[in-house]
Amino acid sequence: MAVARTLILQPDGRLTQQHRTALTSLPPLSVYVHVPWCVRKCPYCDFNSHAASDIPERAYLDALRADLEQALPSVWGRQVISVFIGGGTPSLLSAAGLDELLATLRSHLRLLPDAEITMEANPGTAEAGRFRDYAASGVTRLSLGIQSFDDAQLQKLGRIHDARQARAAIGMAQEAVSRVNLDLMFALPGQTLDACLADVREALSFGTEHLSLYHLTMEPNTVFAKYPPQDLPDDDTSAAMQDAVESELAAAGLQRYEVSAYARPGARCKHNLNYWEFGDYLGLGPGAHGKISFHDRIVREARARQPESWMDRAGRGDGSHIAETRSLAASDLPFEFMLNALRLREGVAASLFAERTGLSLAAVAHQLEAAVSRGLLVTDPTRLQASALGWRFLNDLQELFLSE
Template sequence: MIPLKPIAMPKPGANPRRDGGTGNAGNDNGQHVIQAFTAPGHIRLTSLPPLALYVHFPWCVRKCPYCDFNSHEWQGDTFPEEAYLDALRADLEQSLPLVWGRQVHTVFIGGGTPSLMSAAGLDRLLSDVRALLPLDADAEITLEANPGTFEAARFAQFRASGVNRLSVGIQSFNERHLQALGRIHDGAQARHAVEIAAHTFDNFNLDLMFALPQQTLAECQADIETALSFSPPHLSLYHLTLEPNTLFAKFPPPLPDDDQSADMQDWLHARTAEAGYARYEVSAYAQAHRQSRHNLNYWRFGDYLGIGAGAHTKLSLPNRILRQARYKHPASFIEQARAGTPVQEEHEVSRADLPFEFMLNALRLVEGFPVHRFIERTGMSLTSIEPALKEAEQRGLISRSHETIAPTPLGQAFLNDLQALFLKDAR
């Protein structure tokens, strides 16, 4: 079902600047790090959550009309790969004092279209990561890839360099819908890409959208059935939304109405379950033991260091939680990283905002969260959100015990309304 009162839903790690943010946060990195650890904070954490690394690649062949990610069409025959890899290493090096001694459990290389990188470039990137960070031996390393950029030999080299999970941006197998979405690939290229992914990787995800312009239920079903025919370990099935500052927001296409969209969503929930996929998050479905470990860390309010143009970071320190944003434009990021100042904005998450930020993520999970996780990762007592919890329980949006809190099926259907209760509570 479509939420009745939608609120802004940031992507994992997307954090608008708030009062108290500071520009050029890295101008004096040593002093900045000392202050981050020693200045009085608003909370006290008894342990730090798991740490992930996100690497942003900002270029695409063409900007899609629905996309609100930090992506830029490259102009000319090539993009400045070497200069960008230099900047990524510089960004990572200046970030190290904030994460000394912490193991990295997952790496996600997203974009943009990071599969545009050369095999040598990707190998260098992962070599730099291993040289600078204590990466788990069994770390999940995911690369986003779009059909139209698939070459079997190059993807085999990606696999040899250490990528062990691929996320393929299919969106649809239908020619008409691919054209409406502005994708550079056609249905045949989409199928070929999945075949290469399945042959090269034993762990891969397929991204698809539904409620597309003028899409019927039968067309939605055909897309899902095609995807299921490849037996992907993981599916991400997104309802198309018109995000601000996109071409679709400015010129809205004709979309299925709420009832038609709800029919599609109800059908795909049932069909994926029948095919052996468990829905574990709003838009995520997985075979047994194939959930995205990187995304689970986001939703469980874990930490992540984001490097690259426009990347966002959330890091827990013993007495505070910091959020950072890098310079968004690739040229600006490269220039600032060379100067040792890739961080454009930084702020400490206020005590008042922490409960909402935690719940914004944790309530996306079908399993909900154990009560102790809220206490451990916010440094706050559950009594800080008791009014909102009571209202949510009275409205049938959550179920709770002394051990766990989870959204009910009704809460999952009206997730934005459920999350808004905790925003209201914070305010």
């Protein structure tokens, strides 16, 4: 694998080198589908979500088909290993709507027979019959946004469900599909270590195989950023929560395999693993981002963010629904790769760097030496893996690979 160089004559007469990534094989391909509507926008949420009492399902599905058809030349013939339907609240889709969405994907793409198909769901919109219909359409994994089992905390977070609904939704999901993920948040307003562990222990009581655990943060352009909640745990308390949760989950057989993800053996999320291993993903729907590799370049793209604008533009068939397209420069690739791969607790095989970027590890030899000398990276030459210190100061480790 190598980086091809082409000499370019600039207007001022200078010759410069244009670097092109040369990949001998393409990485695995996933598909992300964004459903932007929700019942109510949560005050901490910075996702591309929009409150709606009645979602325009027909217009959305038509636009999604048009979006996919225009994307086909970039992924033609490639196998799809996973699909993730996120939001917003995808479980606002009718059973017939979800069935049509998956049928559209299957008719246009080469989904593997055992492709993991995940759908996010809000416990406040959970219905046993609808979950069974989703499973019948091909959904193999449901990810439930529980956040907490404490009713007072759920109210502070602006969630539309209570703890009783959360428990009921878990039961419905487990009866419908073979894989269920629970999302929890910690470092909540006024939350104690005991309260944090109580949430985790209740999640474990359902035999949970996969848990995503997120620190509450004040993201820009959210209600919480403008009106921060009171009594947030300090950094030391938050760190103690993280450590205690990891120990609790490890004792129950769930290993922390990524910054925010814990799983029992065999239950890791294949879709997200493909992100972290710098695989490819086609993003469909308003605001969806994608990364597509070709043999001579790696391209990132983003769809128009506003749902109405995306639906209108996708329907034109002229590509105007793509708000941004850019080919990654060779100098961008080390940071892009490490930003993802080093989030994995076990890291990745060192050979994956060349396989997924087209660059030799010699291109980042200086950064690797600096990371090892500072104790942030393990010394095993066959792996790219954060040390215990590097894991704790992951941002510092990843920033070493930023282009100068």
